[in-house]
Amino acid sequence: MKRPERRNLYRILYVQPEAPAAVIKASYRALMSTLRIHPDLGGDHEQAARINHAYEVLSDPEGRKAYDLALRRPRGEVHAAPATAAAPPRAARPDPARWAAEGVCPFCRTGLPAVLSVETSCLRCGAPLQALPGEREDRPELIGRRRTPRFARTGEAMLRLSPSAQDFAVRLRDLSLTGLSVECARPVAVASVVRIRTDAFDAVALVVQCGAHGKSYRVHAQLLTMRLHRRTGAFVSTPV
Numbered sequence: 001m002k003r004p005e006r007r008n009l010y011r012i013l014y015v016q017p018e019a020p021a022a023v024i025k026a027s028y029r030a031l032m033s034t035l036r037i038h039p040d041l042g043g044d045h046e047q048a049a050r051i052n053h054a055y056e057v058l059s060d061p062e063g064r065k066a067y068d069l070a071l072r073r074p075r076g077e078v079h080a081a082p083a084t085a086a087a088p089p090r091a092a093r094p095d096p097a098r099w100a101a102e103g104v105c106p107f108c109r110t111g112l113p114a115v116l117s118v119e120t121s122c123l124r125c126g127a128p129l130q131a132l133p134g135e136r137e138d139r140p141e142l143i144g145r146r147r148t149p150r151f152a153r154t155g156e157a158m159l160r161l162s163p164s165a166q167d168f169a170v171r172l173r174d175l176s177l178t179g180l181s182v183e184c185a186r187p188v189a190v191a192s193v194v195r196i197r198t199d200a201f202d203a204v205a206l207v208v209q210c211g212a213h214g215k216s217y218r219v220h221a222q223l224l225t226m227r228l229h230r231r232t233g234a235f236v237s238t239p240v
Contacts, residue, residue: 009054009067014189017068018094021059023191028055030190030210096193096206096224100131106224107195107204108163118227125163127195128202128227132177157182160195172198173218180205181220187212188219202227 010017013027031051033041057063099106105122112129113120120129158167159182170184180196180203188194188210196203205221 007050008071009057012050012054013058014187014192016189016192017071019191024055024058027189028059031187097222099224105129106206107193121227125195127163127204128225130225130227132223132226155198155200157196157198159184159188160197161188161192167197170196170219172196177223179208179220179222181218183213183216183218185216187217193224194221196221200229202229 010019013024013031015024015027019027028051032048057067094102094104094109096106100112103112104110105112105125105127107127108122108125110122110124113123116129118130121127122129155172157170157172159170160167168184168186170182173181173183182196188207190207190210192207194205194207196205203226204224206224207219207221209218209220211218
């Protein structure tokens with residue numbers, strides 16, 4: 001008999017629990033096709049089976065509702081919810097780019113301090129809360145259409161996928177006033193919010209693209225906040 005899948009289905013698909021159906025579908029396709037996990041493309045059969053099962057459950061509204069209820073149920077609880085009990089309405093998925101307007105930290109969604117300055121950090125996760133100069137919410141970083149030029153900025157960096165996760169090492173590839181890209185050993189879910197730290201800056205960014213590149217993955221992200229550690233010199237340099 002096949003053992004039931006005990007791993008979190010959202011984590012298997014690299015999406016957040018509040019992710020809309022379109023994001024779940026896009027992540028599934030990216031894993032199976034772009035990241036070549038499908039067996040026909042040379043992927044592992046067991047890993048592909050886990051991803052297929054996760055997508056089968058989460059792409060079905062009723063199946064996902066039942067799974068979400070099971071996730072919220074305390075461990076060891078065996079009583080089913082009353083048949084007449086209706087699931088609470090799902091709130092609209094927050095837009096990370098509107099963190100300042102919504103009054104929350106873009107990384108952990110904790111309420112903002114009363115006063116923000118260049119040095120202000122989130123009281124809960126420590127993420128920087130300095131908005132980018134001239135940032136406009138109606139002009140996001142788009143795949144293949146960068147708002148400002150990026151310049152090569154190679155070096156070691158640390159990436160954190162969630163406030164409770166551990167940092168892991170990545171390689172910074174390029175940087176601009178609105179976005180950056182890194183190279184890492186694992187895929188990162190599109191539409192997830194991550195924290196990236198180097199010797200020069202601490203930033204929160206929204207992942208807009210992740211693709212396989214040889215044995216590693218290239219992640220492109222839109223910057224949401226950034227705090228520079230060094231005040232001298234230019235943020236990015238241009239050829240002269």
